[in-house]
Amino acid sequence: MSTRTAQQNALAIHAALKAAAWAPSVHNTQPWTFAVSGEEVSVRADANRKLRFSDPEGRQQLISCGAALFNLTTALRCHGYEPVVRVLPDPDRPALLATVRLGEGSTPDEHTAALNAEIEQRRTHRAAFTDLPVPDRLVETLIQQAAAEGARLTPVREPEAIRVIASLTHAAQNAQSQNRLLALEVIRWARPPGSARTDGVPADAYPAEHVLIHPPFAQRDYAWRHDWGTTAGQAASTSTGVVALLTTPGDTRQEWIAAGQALQRVLLHASAYGVSAAFHTQALETNHLREFLREELCFGEYPQMIMRLGITFDTKGAVRRPLSDVVESASLP
Ligand SMILES: Cc1cc2nc3c(=O)[nH]c(=O)nc-3n(C[C@H](O)[C@H](O)[C@H](O)COP(=O)(O)O)c2cc1C
Secondary structure, eight states: OOOSOHHHHHHHHHHHHHHHHTSOOGGGOOOEEEEEETTEEEEEEOGGGSOTTTOTTOHHHHHHHHHHHHHHHHHHHHTTEEEEEEESOOTTOTTEEEEEEEEEEOOOOHHHHHHHHHTTTOOBOOSOBOSOOOOHHHHHHHHHHHHHTTOEEEEOOOHHHHHHHHHHHHHHHHHHHHSHHHHHHHHHTEEOTTOOOSSSEEGGGSBSSOOOOSSOOOOOOSSTTSOOSBOTTOTTOOBOOEEEEEEESSOOHHHHHHHHHHHHHHHHHHHHTTOEEEEOOGGGGSHHHHHHHHHHHSTTOEEEEEEEEEOOOOOOOOOOOOHHHHBOGGGOO
16 A cells, blocks of 8 residues: 555656656557546557557557556656556456556656656657667667567668668558558648647658668658658768667567557667667558568567667657546546
């Protein structure tokens, strides 16, 4: 039992919900809801925010929700709690992804505080990186961060393997742009410049021009025939960065949530050292390309995320829904 006052509990839960809402999510769908009951927070998948055509099984949705869960527990730890987490606690309620109880009081360590400080700062990058190298020692630490959450982060060093991943990304991006339903689904989550909406990918979060890096890693086409996107700060950047794959031994819903927790732990740790990530998940949305990657480059493990890690000084826009939209109103602390 926690010895904290009700007001301290409410403050910690409020901060944790705010932190959860800053998680990365596929196309910034923010596909989650939260409910608070006493000292317990429930994390749920919002079926209305699942990508019907590109993510029919909800794999990317659960990765996104896993990232939110990681932010939630990190913020609680930072407020002096040792949260008790149950993932998928009730098989009869598949939308209920996790319950988090406040748990005993504890003193946060420096690492938790460092991760927590990055939650609102971290941004997805969508272009080339500067030529500043990502230190090998940092990459080794990132591998350990992923392992601590039950996932494997593998840096891809061989130029031929990097070319293969870039080619698959390019092929998947081309195929998706020819498929009306898939293309419309991406457009649906592009946030036009000046829009008041609080979800979707903002136009100042990607470059106006496709930036050429070698080998070329195709970006999502959020702008679709509009001259949206930012022109700021691209000129000096030409580097691919470190290409890395995040994998899990199996492909269960539990492992998708674990992959999201691992992803967010990697991203926050990297961010604390000035390193950002760009994502290229198009090939993972096509079953046979994902299976090819699994067999050829992932030691038979299931690829959950393809990313590039690097250093950039660009600033990027970001939006999130207010807590009143994501927390069941009766339970808002
Ligand atoms: C499962 C998942 C898949 C994603 N796939 C892509 C992708 O293919 N391309 C991309 O540019 N961003 C991708 N993203 C990043 C999201 O677009 C980004 O997290 C969201 O827009 C919020 O922006 P922020 O990360 O800067 O806060 C992905 C994120 C997640 C969690």
